[in-house]
Amino acid sequence: MSEMKFKVLKPDEAPIPKRMVDSLVIHHSASGRSTTPWEIEKWHKARGFREIGYHFVIIAQGNVYFGRDIEKIPASVKGHNKGTIAVCCSGNFSEMRADTPFHPQFIALGRLVNVYVDAIPGLKIVGHRELANTECPGLNVDLDRMRAYFRALKNLEL
Ligand SMILES: [Zn+2]
Numbered sequence: 001m002s003e004m005k006f007k008v009l010k011p012d013e014a015p016i017p018k019r020m021v022d023s024l025v026i027h028h029s030a031s032g033r034s035t036t037p038w039e040i041e042k043w044h045k046a047r048g049f050r051e052i053g054y055h056f057v058i059i060a061q062g063n064v065y066f067g068r069d070i071e072k073i074p075a076s077v078k079g080h081n082k083g084t085i086a087v088c089c090s091g092n093f094s095e096m097r098a099d100t101p102f103h104p105q106f107i108a109l110g111r112l113v114n115v116y117v118d119a120i121p122g123l124k125i126v127g128h129r130e131l132a133n134t135e136c137p138g139l140n141v142d143l144d145r146m147r148a149y150f151r152a153l154k155n156l157e158l
Contacts, residue, residue, distance in 0.1 A: 002066075002069045004066045004069070005051075005066055005067070005068075005069070006037050006038065006065055006066060006067070007065070007066050008063050008064060008065055008066075009064055009065075009066060010064070011064055011108055011111035011112040011114075011115055012111065012115055014056075014064075014070075014112055014115045014116070015070045016070075016115075016116070016119045016120070017070045017071055017085065018071060019071055019073075020083055021083055021084065021085055021116075021120055021123070022083045022084075022120075022122065022123065022124060023083065023084050023085075023123065023124040023125070023126050024084065024085040024086075024087060024113060024116055024123060024124070024125050024126070025074075025076055025077055025080070025084050025085070025086050025087070025126050025127070025128055025131065026087055026088075026089070026109070026113075026125070026126070026127050026128065026137050026141075026143075026146075027054065027076060027086065027087065027088040027089070027128050027136050027137050028088065028089050028090075028091055028092060028093045028094075028136055028137040028138045028141075029057075029088055029089070029090045029091060029092070030092045030094070030135075030136065030138075031090070031091075031092060032090065032091070032092075033059070033060035033090055033091040033096075033105075034059050034060055034061070034090060035057075035059070035090040035091075036057070036059065036065075036090075037052055037054075037057040037065045037066075037067050040052055040053075040054065040057060040067070040088065041067070044075065049075045051067075051068060052067040052068055053067075053068065053074050053075030053076050053086060054067045054068060054074060054076055054086040054087060054088040055067050055068050055069075055070050055074055055085050055086050055087065056085075056086075056087045056088070056112060057087075057088045057089075057090065058087065058088070058089050058090065058105055058108050058109050058112070059090045059105070060090055060091060060103075060104070060105050061104060061105070062103075062104030062105050062107060062108040063108070064108050064112055067088075068086075070085070074086035076088075076128070077128055077131045077132050078132065080131045080132070085116060087109065087112065087113075089105055089106075089109060089137060090105075091105070091138075092138060093137055093138020093139070093140045093141045094135045094138045094139040094140060095138075096138075096140065097140055098138055098140040098141045098142075106146075106149070107153070109150075110149060110150045110153040111153070113125055113150050114150060114153060114154050117150070125147055125150065126143075127141065127143040127146075129143075130143065
């Protein structure tokens with residue numbers, strides 16, 4: 001197990017992968033807002049994964065946890081894992097509102113996304129449901145609006 005696994009990091013400390021990456025995929029946990037990476041790893045192991053499928057888990061309070069090593073291909077979207085970084089936000093955004101962009105969880109997500117947007121030219125930011133038949137990251141997440149928010153966040157000091 002990587003010594004970084006399940007450690008909390010500041011978004012701007014996020015490691016830049018050496019492997020080829022062209023997109024970052026956003027998920028929700030479809031569970032409680034404070035679902036921890038340990039819980040998610042337990043679910044993923046029960047589904048036969050070796051370990052947690054996501055590289056990062058962001059809980060409601062805005063803490064960003066490392067999951068799978070950034071150099072490893074994630075297990076996040078069947079058939080679309082190679083070349084991706086996988087990030088999961090704790091919560092069920094089909095059930096709860098997601099239009100609270102100044103919530104610490106979305107600020108942390110935006111900062112993390114922007115680290116990779118700056119480091120990886122042409123990086124695409126996508127929601128799970130844009131790649132597969134799922135509600136993930138939640139029907140209440142307007143993905144275009146979220147991407148606009150990430151771009152706006154680059155110019156804000158919060
Ligand atoms: Zn998902």
